[in-house]
Amino acid sequence: MTAALEVSRLSFGYGSQPVLEDISFTVGRNESVGIVGANGSGKSTLLWCIAGLLRAKGTVRLFGEPSSRSSRARLAMVFQNPEDQLFMPALVQDLALPLLNRGVEREKAFREAGARLADFGLEDYRDRPAAHLSLGQRKRAALALALMRDPELLLLDEPTAELDGRAVRLLAGALERIPAAKLIATHDLGFLRRTTTRTLLLRAGRIAADGPTEELLANEPLLEQAGLI
Amino acid sequence: MGHALRLAASGGLLAAAVISARLAGIPLAAAAGAAFAIHLALRRRLRAALLSLVPIAMFAGVILALGWFGGADPALAARTIAVFLLSTAAFRVAPWKWAASQLSPRSRLYTFGLFLLFVRHFAEILAAESRRTLQARGLCVRGTLGRGGFSSLGWAVVSIFRRTLLRAERFHAAQSLAGIVS
Numbered sequence: 001m002t003a004a005l006e007v008s009r010l011s012f013g014y015g016s017q018p019v020l021e022d023i024s025f026t027v028g029r030n031e032s033v034g035i036v037g038a039n040g041s042g043k044s045t046l047l048w049c050i051a052g053l054l055r056a057k058g059t060v061r062l063f064g065e066p067s068s069r070s071s072r073a074r075l076a077m078v079f080q081n082p083e084d085q086l087f088m089p090a091l092v093q094d095l096a097l098p099l100l101n102r103g104v105e106r107e108k109a110f111r112e113a114g115a116r117l118a119d120f121g122l123e124d125y126r127d128r129p130a131a132h133l134s135l136g137q138r139k140r141a142a143l144a145l146a147l148m149r150d151p152e153l154l155l156l157d158e159p160t161a162e163l164d165g166r167a168v169r170l171l172a173g174a175l176e177r178i179p180a181a182k183l184i185a186t187h188d189l190g191f192l193r194r195t196t197t198r199t200l201l202l203r204a205g206r207i208a209a210d211g212p213t214e215e216l217l218a219n220e221p222l223l224e225q226a227g228l229i
Numbered sequence: 230m231g232h233a234l235r236l237a238a239s240g241g242l243l244a245a246a247v248i249s250a251r252l253a254g255i256p257l258a259a260a261a262g263a264a265f266a267i268h269l270a271l272r273r274r275l276r277a278a279l280l281s282l283v284p285i286a287m288f289a290g291v292i293l294a295l296g297w298f299g300g301a302d303p304a305l306a307a308r309t310i311a312v313f314l315l316s317t318a319a320f321r322v323a324p325w326k327w328a329a330s331q332l333s334p335r336s337r338l339y340t341f342g343l344f345l346l347f348v349r350h351f352a353e354i355l356a357a358e359s360r361r362t363l364q365a366r367g368l369c370v371r372g373t374l375g376r377g378g379f380s381s382l383g384w385a386v387v388s389i390f391r392r393t394l395l396r397a398e399r400f401h402a403a404q405s406l407a408g409i410v411s
């Protein structure tokens with residue numbers, strides 16, 4: 001089977017300032033891969049390039065096909081700042097929208113949206129707008145929304161940044177149950193250990209290491225050099 | 230209030246906004262006064278209600294000044310205020326939650342309804358970013374007349390636009406990823 005994601009020789013800069021240089025890696029189907037790197041090392045930018053939201057040099061292939069509107073429909077992403085992924089007057093309407101858009105019956109769409117919110121411990125907020133949630137709750141809501149599309153590749157940007165301990169544990173458990181390839185950008189090394197088997201280390205826009213998460217986390221000089229410990 | 234009542238009120242206010250754009254003289258003054266009363270009634274807290282009028286009052290002042298120099302109709306400023314207050318009131322009382330729950334891709338109004346919800350989200354982004362930026366400025370600047378008062382206000386306004394633009398970009402990215410816009 002072809003890989004879920006193949007990135008080759010990807011480079012990107014905002015204006016003339018290079019941010020990503022010559023990035024190549026693949027993510028297998030159902031593989032869970034971490035991207036670590038200090039603040040500003042280019043993690044978010046890399047995810048945006050993969051999602052086709054920024055135009056980069058090099059190639060991105062999704063499920064063996066060139067990145068296109070239809071191949072990108074098979075991926076979902078949770079932004080580092082997810083407040084703008086949710087905009088309806090009620091949370092349940094946000095989650096139902098992708099289903100309605102796909103032609104699912106209204107009642108069924110709302111039933112599934114409500115069930116998904118309950119899965120994420122947000123049933124008390126179903127009729128409230130996302131703007132009334134805390135940042136951590138909003139992050140969970142954005143993940144719940146991403147899953148409404150049954151993505152085969154899930155891109156997560158700093159998923160634990162605002163979560164409390166219990167929410168992190170629940171998130172790690174939930175991710176394990178999702179049958180999709182995952183690419184998780186984070187600087188939370190504990191979460192990385194729990195949720196990924198392989199990790200890419202990003203330093204100043206280049207891949208400084210690519211290997212088993214355990215091995216990478218044991219390499220203290222490398223982590224220190226990358227500004228992670 | 231039930232959604233039917235809110236829908237009617239919102240529609241009535243919008244119609245009043247359209248009509249007041251064509252008024253002059255005493256009817257226009259009455260419309261502006263009524264719009265002002267509705268604005269106060271909806272905001273409840275007097276101080277906040279008056280403060281929220283500062284931008285539109287400034288805008289009307291500019292129009293008035295331009296009219297003064299250019300000889301244009303001074304009623305334009307009053308119309309601007311009346312239309313602005315009535316249409317924002319219509320926006321506030323509109324039954325958004327009910328309307329959004331009626332959204333169906335099979336309906337002919339689907340695209341238009343989504344468009345209205347996007348506009349609403351943008352308005353909320355602008356309001357939230359303004360509030361946050363001005364509060365942040367208020368924490369480090371005492372009074373507008375003190376040292377750095379004016380320049381910091383200027384930079385705060387610039388940063389509101391920058392941040393609003395950034396959030397608008399992110400919102401567009403999110404909706405294009407979701408396949409809702411292209």
Ligand SMILES: Nc1ncnc2c1ncn2[C@@H]1O[C@H](COP(=O)(O)OP(=O)(O)O)[C@@H](O)[C@H]1O
Pocket residue numbers: 014019037038039040041042043044045046
């Ligand atoms: N919109 C932007 N315009 C210009 N530079 C940017 C923009 N967004 C990010 N950058 C720069 O790109 C680099 C990588 O940022 P980012 O991908 O957000 O890093 P990370 O997610 O790893 O913290 C940083 O140096 C940052 O300053």
Ligand SMILES: [Mg+2]
Pocket residue numbers: 043044045080157158
């Ligand atoms: Mg980031």
